[in-house]
Each structure stands twice: as C-alpha cells, then as structure tokens.
Amino acid sequence: MGGYVARVRNDEMPGSGAEFDLLVDSAATRWREADPLLPVPTRPRKSTYPLLTVSDEAGRPVATGTMRYSWHQPGEVGRTWGMADQHWLTPVVGGPDPGRALDSLLSSWRDQLRQLPTGTGSESAAQLTWPARDVVGVPALQAHGLQPYSVLAARERRRGVPPSLPPRDVTIRLADMQDLAPIVSLLMEEHRYEEFFGGVFIQPETPEQTRRVAARALGRSPSWVWLAERRGRAVGLVWVSPPDRARWAAPLVRAAPAAHIGYGVVAEDERGRGIGTALVNEAHQALDSHNVQVTVLNYAMMNPLSGPFWNRMGYRPVWTTWEVRPSLALR
Template identity: 40%
Template sequence: MDIDVERQHAARLALLDPLLPADPPLSGDLIDTVGALGAPAFQEVDSEALDATWGPLRRHTLTVRLAGADLGPLLDRWEEHLAKVVTPGDDDCAAQISWPSRDTSAVLALVRHGFAPLVTTAVRRAGSFGPAPTVPGLIIRHATKADLAACVALDLEVVRYDSQFGALTERPSTESGLRRNMAEMIDREQPCIWLAEVSDRPVGIVTVDLPPHSDWIAGRTSAAPAAYLGLGGVRSDTRGAGIGSALVSHVHRELDAAGIAVTLLHYCVANPRSVPFWSLHGYRPLWTSWNRRPAIRA
C-alpha cells in the first residue's frame, strides 16, 4: 500500500470539505496506478431483502484514494478486473463509485468511462432552515401503529416515483419489505415518523433514523451526532401546496432541539423535485454516487 497516496488524499479532501470524514486505510486486494489506489469489492443482494429495492442485485464498487493524479488509469485497471467477473449486459449489475461531491478532479475521467452521477448523499447542518409555510388545516404528528397502512402507501408512492430515475427498483418483495421496516420504526422507543394530515387524511410523511439507528451512515461525515432522513414525500395530488416544506421544517426544528448536529439524506440527481426542494431546506451535496448500469454493456 502507498501510504503517501493515502496521506495526500486525506489532506486534499480535508481542504475541500470539512464535513468529510477521515477515511480509514484501504485493505484487501488493491489495484494501483501512479498517484492512485483502489479497493474493488462486490456485493450480491438477496432479491427478497428490502435492500434490493435500493439498487441492483449485483454491485461492484471501487473505493479510491487519489493523490492529485488522473483517475483515468485506475479506472482502466478496474475495467480489466470487471471484464473477468461481470456478465456483459446484465441489467441488474452495476459498477459504482462514491465520490466526494466537492472533489471535481475526477469528474471528466468518470464521464469518459461511462459513469453518470445517480445519487447524492446530502448534508444539512443544525440551524439551517428553509421556508415553513402555513397550510390551512394541516396537522403534523408522530405516526402510531394505527397509521401503518397509510405510512406504507406513502412510502410506496415515493419509491414508484423515484424508480424512474434509475436508482431504485420496485420488486415483488418491495411492499412487504417497506411494511416490515415501517412497523419496526413505529415500534422504536423514540418517535421517528412524522405524518402530515389534512382533513384527517395522511398526505405527507418524513422518517428519520436517529442515533443509534443512524450509526450505519454516521461515518460518512465528520460531524456528530448525525441523523438520517430516509423518507420524505407528499401525495402527488397535494404537491405544490406547501405541505412538504411545512412538514420538513417541523421535523428539522425537532431534530435541532434534540441536539442533532447534521442530518444526512439521499436523493436522485435526476429528480427534478428533490434537488431544488432539499437544497432550499439547507442540504448540500457531500457524496455523489457515480454509476454505470449495466456494469459492462453487451
């Protein structure tokens, strides 16, 4: 392992974005070129698991350390590796690289190798607020067990809308997986699901993983404690009325009062609603997931 590359990579990113974490040293079977290191990995997801909804079933990833060099040669080396292990044209297989959003040095190399920015991990610091409109008749409250069916329906509507942007895949097991996940969240000791109601009808939802349930993603930022906003959406027939903004602003005030330093979330880069909405409410890109699906075309 080239320790100097690791150090230069860490120093470069620390200057670019103070909210990025200190990356651990790479391990395993590495590939390298001048000024660059990469750790390839593979994960195959059970098609019945809820995780199968959040991406392809077969995921080839490359974790990179770059010391100001051209990323292109390292991607070439990874291409050689993928050619040996990937079935060409497999649409449920993707090559993925998670890249610090403010590090623009690798963008051209990624584009020239056929990668596209697909998902952003965005971050909001405590105290950042967007608009909080007053919506006549709107009630915001925590979900209870009696709301399970309504929560699943709102969740499924968001999944179906986001599936058209290529990051999510609704599968036969998706609805049942969402129901299990939502039931588990409702049962948590600390309330973590907020519903927006108009005329006793649930029209919007936000869910948040609070510590320690957010530990799985907390390492993606240097700030702590971190929460993860996993779901935010309103019914399609109520969009544009300010319900989403009122709901999110309410949730942010509760998170700030609870001492949460930063909140993370994911949105699809191509989603014309998510990008402006979350930016307006204080989120900015921290990581960008660059994807190529299928990993190798037939």
C-alpha cells in the same frame, strides 16, 4: 497509463505503511480544502476484497481502490434498491495529479471487471462514490462512461428555511403503529415515483418488506416519523433516523452526531402547498433540540423535485454516486 502502473493485491497489505500514509494524507488535504464536511479518508486495510493500486514512475502509490461485489437474490430487499449485481470501487486518490491517477485506477478496474466470469450481465452496475466538490475527478469519471446517479446531501445544525406553519387545515404529529397502513401507502407511492429514475425496482415482495420496516420504526417511542394529515387523510410524512439509529452514516461526514432522513413524501395531489416544508421544519426543530450537528439524506440526481426542495431546506451535496449499467459498459 502514461507511466502509472496498476496492480491487484489480494491477501497482502499495500506496502510497509509510510508511502500509503503519504497517499492518504495527500487525499485528506485535497478533501479538506474542497469540503470541510468530508471525513478523513482511511488507509486501506487487509480484507477479503481485492485491492487495486496505482503507482507513479518512481513506484510511489498514487491511488488505491477496494473492489467489492454484492448480488441480491430474488426476494431480498436489495432487489428493490438498485441493480441485482453491484460492483463497487472505494477509491483513495492522491499525488500531484489525482485526475490522472483516478483515470489509471478506473482503467485497471475496467480490466478486472472484464476478467470476471459472472456478475456482469444486463442486471449489473459498476458504482463508486466521489466527493461532490472534488471536481478534479469528474473528467476521468466521465471519460470512463460513469454518470452521476445519486447524491448524499447534508444539512448542518440550524441551517435551512425559517420555521413555518402548515396549511390551515393540515395537522402534523408524530406517527405511531395506528398509522401503519396510510404510511405504507405513502411510501409505496414514493417507490413508484422513484422507479422513473432507475433507483427503485418494485418487486412482488416490496409492499410487505416496506410494511415490516415501517412497523419496526413505528414500534419505537418516539417513532421519529412525522405525519401530515388533511382532515384526517394522510398527505405526507418525513422519516428520520436519529444518531443512535443511523450509526452507518457517521463515517460519511466529519461532524457528529449525524442523523439520517430516509423519506420525505408528499402525496402527488398535495404537492406545492407547503406541506413538505412544514414537515421538514418539525423534524429540524427536533434534530436541533437534540444537538444533532449534521443530518444527511440521499436523492436521485435525475429527480426534478428532490434536489431543488432539499436545497431550499438547507441541504447541499457532499458525496455523489457515479455508476454505469451494465458494469461491462465501463470504458
């Protein structure tokens, strides 16, 4: 590691505070310069999860990473959304050479994964999120075998294409409980498409789980789910979680309040006709009128439709999730 020293901490806090505050300040400065939408990184807190630390030749911390593991049992929703065994690293990297510090942190993480007795089989993944515009970390991530997998993109208020009308024979309205069956059908079509990119694994329980989640959203007033219909047939939808239903998204961006778009779906035989643009415009008008400052969403990096579409709608990458499967393939 070229003079950098890594260690694992379990039940102790990292240092007396001042040196780790300098580390966080260093990372915060780099993030702010790279992307004003990024939040301020937080100092590692005492938790039940092991903490990796990397120090320079003088013993000053230049990187930390909290290791977290989750396993989804058969029948759980998590089995649909990603690998069954997920190993996550939450890094904070600073110092004068952050690329080198990240390289050392990833080497230490690799060594820790190799010592684990379970959870590193064929259905496992090693994953972390990294600021999309903080390109200094990309060489180290690639060198360790990680690949960009998904993007969290954001749109600031009033960004995007000008309002447009839907095709003449298409109507758009807020959905309600009467629309549950066609909405589940559209969502399952989307799930089947997303399977191609390795982010969705349809299970026997997935249709019923999808139905329950959709029913919960449609039972609220307003639902914040817009439905497009052509002559009475459901052909697309956009599903929004306003700020009070998307509190988990607030720490991901500096602007507030933040909303989240969970789904934007157009039936395969209706794509390319302006339906998706019209749906998103309806959602954006509602978000802007409620003074929502930033809206975020996720899409698979390999999806050839999502990235270009959401970019046209005013969204741009803020965070990138990198991963390697199985987790022991981390180099």
